[in-house]
Amino acid sequence: MANILILGAKVPFTSGGQEVLVRSLEKELKARGHIVDTVELPFSVHPKESILNQCAIWRSLDLSSFGGRAVDLVIATKFPSYYARHPRKSLWLVHQRREIYDLYGTRYSDFSDDPRDEALRQMLVAGDDAVLAECAYRSGISKNVVTRLREYNELDAQVLYPPLSAGNAYYTKPAEDYILSVGRLCAIKRTDLIIKAMPIVHNFVKLKIVGIADEPQVMEYYKNEIDKHHLWERVEFLGRVGEQELLDLYAGALAVYYAPHNEDYGYVTLEAMASSKPVITCDDSGGVLEFVRDSENGLVVEATTDAIGHAVNKLVEDRALAEKLGRQGRLDIEKSGLLEGGWDRVINGLLSPLEQ
Incomplete structure (x- = not known):
């Protein structure tokens, strides 16, 4: 039995696949006897310069223990939750800040070729390179997510498809x-x-x-x-x-x-x-x-x-x-295997740092 924190970034008043993934993961970990809680911080993209501050807030958190209970493992999911520090940090990557990666230069990105935007983009990419490299275990929710991680950050990860919650x-x-x-x-x-x-x-x-x-x-x-x-x-x-x-x-x-x-x-x-x-x-x-x-x-x-x-x-x-x-x-x-069951492979991968 381990004390585990799931880390997520939440845009208030919205709901999507990220919320389903976090709830399902927490449920499955608890069903296996672990003590689990979820830590979510509000995330906003406006103004985009504030994104650096939000990364710094995650980085500044002390997630080592709470109420006298040591945290054995953290599981980061979505940008910028993986900026959190912990000696045993697992990554189940939903996605990064795609506007600085695959969406850069498209109509879906608010980053232009303005020198200020480019400086901010380079700082965020360098930050991702560092904090993602320090993960004890890396995975992504699809081949597409894992391929992006390899292409843009030169980091390998395992594909762990999220099973259907219903x-x-x-x-x-x-x-x-x-x-x-x-x-x-x-x-x-x-x-x-x-x-x-x-x-x-x-x-x-x-x-x-x-x-x-x-x-x-x-x-x-x-x-x-x-x-x-x-x-x-x-x-x-x-x-x-x-x-x-x-x-x-x-x-x-x-x-x-x-x-x-x-x-x-x-x-x-x-x-x-x-x-x-x-x-x-x-x-x-x-x-x-x-x-x-x-x-x-x-x-x-x-x-x-x-x-x-x-x-x-x-x-x-x-x-x-x-x-x-x-x-x-x-x-x-x-x-x-994603309709019924399928969680054992996900859980085994995410908990693997506990065996190190």
Whole structure:
């Protein structure tokens, strides 16, 4: 039995895969008899100069003991939680500050080639190099995350896919006439592409969107697109929903749209597959493509509204194909070990510094 702290960075009033991962990890560690708590600090990207201060705050924390109880291990997850100091620090990397790495130079990054931005970016990269190198064990939640770590920081890590938290609760039922989109509403998730594709899609098919906005003006942008194309009868924003309602929405969908730009991992992909639903994604969607294979368990298309719209219509017009792809997805997720169980490998890796 060990005393373990899970470290996470939390953007207040938002929720996503990081929160699911931390809660599930804490639950699984406790089930194995460990004493576990989670330490989360609020994270903000504005102004970006404050990011250095937030790294320094994590670095300044004394995590050696609390209340007379020594901390045996810390498990860092998301930037900048891995800046914390501890002699036994495990890393289960969700993602780094991607705006200074793979997103740098794209419309998804707020770092420009301004000399001040470049100086800040170089300081953050150097900081990552140092604090990630000191981890006693390194892993990432997908091949995509681990590949980035190797490419940009020249550090190796093991791939540890997070198992699905709801396990065998996922089910399926006859498809209804709607496409489901799940996730935070922000530019990089590209919910706008499926909204703008809807005029191409057969007009009896609806789009249901689960998630809340976490970027300024994003909802205004979506609503403008809906107004422009007269889609209010066909697009429904459901906000944040409960676990059972989400399971039911997956079960009844014709297909699930999930096509972020260069995604880290994407629980949505696995949840759709576990619900026997085909996933419509794009050829630049990163970690999603570690699971979705074109015309085998989903459809992989270019990141354009035309391609996405025609992909939806292909499944609308051929329900047998949609069911076939969905069945294969369910088989794939069962074989992966991520539906039921799968935690032993994750836990064994993360706790390995305790044996050193």
